[in-house]
Amino acid sequence: MTINTNNTTGTAGSGNAAGQAGKAASAGGMTQSDFLKLMTAQLQAQDPTNPVDNNQFVSQMAQFSQLQSSQDMVSAVNTLNSTVNGALQTSQVLGSSNLVDRQVVVPASTINYSGTAVSGAANVTVPGKLTVNIINANGDVVRTMAVDAPSSGLTQFSWDGKDDAGNALPSGSYKMAASNGGSSFDTYVAGKVTAVGYGGSDVGTYLQVAGVGGVALSQVAQIL
Known part of the structure; x- marks a missing residue:
């Protein structure tokens, strides 16, 4: 949701949640909780006479879901790597026992x-x-x-x-x-x-x- 600083009554600042989330995520600092807090702050800061556009809100919710999915995927890959590495290490030790x-x-x-x-x-x-x-x-x-x-x-x-x-x-x-x-x-x-x-x-x-x-x-x- 794009917030026009001329129309806002709160102090959340300019920019939309998706854009700021993208920048933070690329820097490795955005989490699901951060994204949700940012969206909530923008909703609280919106101008009642100029409400949030529904399409923008739906778009940001989709990006919120995508962010969570990406984090879940990273976690799953890390778990898989750990499991595979552990199995390879065990296999190598057992295979070397014939020495x-x-x-x-x-x-x-x-x-x-x-x-x-x-x-x-x-x-x-x-x-x-x-x-x-x-x-x-x-x-x-x-x-x-x-x-x-x-x-x-x-x-x-x-x-x-x-x-x-x-x-x-x-x-x-x-x-x-x-x-x-x-x-x-x-x-x-x-x-x-x-x-x-x-x-x-x-x-x-x-x-x-x-x-x-x-x-x-x-x-x-x-x-x-």
Whole structure:
């Protein structure tokens, strides 16, 4: 309903409910209650000698209904998205359960040595002779291994827990670094999956990997 400021006796202001509702709705601020209050205020402010046009009033009521329908649709879509996402998350966790007791290769900069050989890998971007250094807690390089990397991609290597002199090293955490000339590469370690879980929307499905801890499923580079 269009209100002429020259004919109004109230203080609701100019403009019609539909127009103002459209602007507010586009800004994300109009609700069903706001729309109804605005229409009521305009009806109270109308000039008795110049009543509301019936066609305009019916048009605004139709827009009021449309606004409510749109809000109901948004609510229904949000509910559906939540339901679908929950189902997908559950399906992904259940589907990943077959990885339990499997070996996976995941990003890691350390190796947890416990008396048996440890498998690792480097993501080589420049093929050639790869140098892998094993570093103890004091920052000393205790083992240097030369590994052939004939092509780009994951290059596997294994450390038997010995230093360069062939002496067995104590169990513990060791850092590893892989390079090829002047290029350094990301390192990975292989470990057994002991459990699967869901870590919330920020993490998603994760694997509990022995010697590494929790790792997002999306970070698994290889399944052995």
